[in-house]
Amino acid sequence: MITKDMTLADVVKEHPNTIGFLNGLHLDYCCGGHDPIEIAVREKGLDVEKFLAELNAAAARQTAQQDVHADIESFKELTVNEMLDDLEATHHVTGRQLMAETEELLNKILIVHYPHHGEMLTRLHHLYAGLKAELEEHFAKEEKLVFPLMRQHPHPDKEMLALVQELETEHSGAGDIIKEIQELTGQLTPPADACPTFRRTYTVMGQLFDDVFVHIFKENSIAFPEYAEQV
Ligand SMILES: [Fe+2]
Numbered sequence: 001m002i003t004k005d006m007t008l009a010d011v012v013k014e015h016p017n018t019i020g021f022l023n024g025l026h027l028d029y030c031c032g033g034h035d036p037i038e039i040a041v042r043e044k045g046l047d048v049e050k051f052l053a054e055l056n057a058a059a060a061r062q063t064a065q066q067d068v069h070a071d072i073e074s075f076k077e078l079t080v081n082e083m084l085d086d087l088e089a090t091h092h093v094t095g096r097q098l099m100a101e102t103e104e105l106l107n108k109i110l111i112v113h114y115p116h117h118g119e120m121l122t123r124l125h126h127l128y129a130g131l132k133a134e135l136e137e138h139f140a141k142e143e144k145l146v147f148p149l150m151r152q153h154p155h156p157d158k159e160m161l162a163l164v165q166e167l168e169t170e171h172s173g174a175g176d177i178i179k180e181i182q183e184l185t186g187q188l189t190p191p192a193d194a195c196p197t198f199r200r201t202y203t204v205m206g207q208l209f210d211d212v213f214v215h216i217f218k219e220n221s222i223a224f225p226e227y228a229e230q231v
Pocket residue numbers: 087091092139142215219
């Protein structure tokens with residue numbers, strides 16, 4: 001039973017099949033998911049009791065998010081080193097693929113739709129460039145600096161915990177840009193006159209965001225806390 005004093009991060013940890021429901025309401029369960037439900041939900045202008053009833057129903061349902069559920073459940077069983085290897089082999093690879101695809105599509109629609117949507121697309125292009133830079137630099141820092149150090153220091157000291165904390169701060173930075181993009185694009189809703197390439201751009205960008213959210217959730221709420229416990 002999910003209660004209003006739990007955080008959304010706790011909910012997703014225990015009931016990963018609620019991710020689809022939370023994504024639908026654009027509720028943040030990864031970077032900013034550490035407020036109690038009561039506060040997070042009220043901030044969104046939603047009714048807390050109604051939300052809890054629906055969330056509990058979603059938690060009980062076997063949904064299309066079953067794959068994500070199984071993925072997170074098996075991730076939780078790994079050792080810290082296995083988790084780091086897994087993150088690099090999965091989300092760091094798909095993240096880069098989806099970023100490359102999004103970049104190409106976005107540049108195409110910027111040119112083609114400049115006459116009617118120039119202002120919005122320029123802003124989107126700019127925000128996306130910032131997100132891509134953040135994520136690429138962050139992935140490199142994890143792969144080349146922090147994850148190797150975590151493997152070398154299986155029992156974290158203060159300095160290691162501070163480094164891991166830096167990664168979490170960077171996650172929030174990426175999450176903030178994604179929220180800005182979602183606001184700018186009406187939660188990635190293509191305009192009525194959008195061509196198939198425009199729609200495809202939003203679809204791929206949505207896949208990228210979903211992947212980034214699950215990625216950050218696994219790091220912030222599973223891998224990093226597990227590492228912090230190895231003192
Ligand atoms: Fe990562």
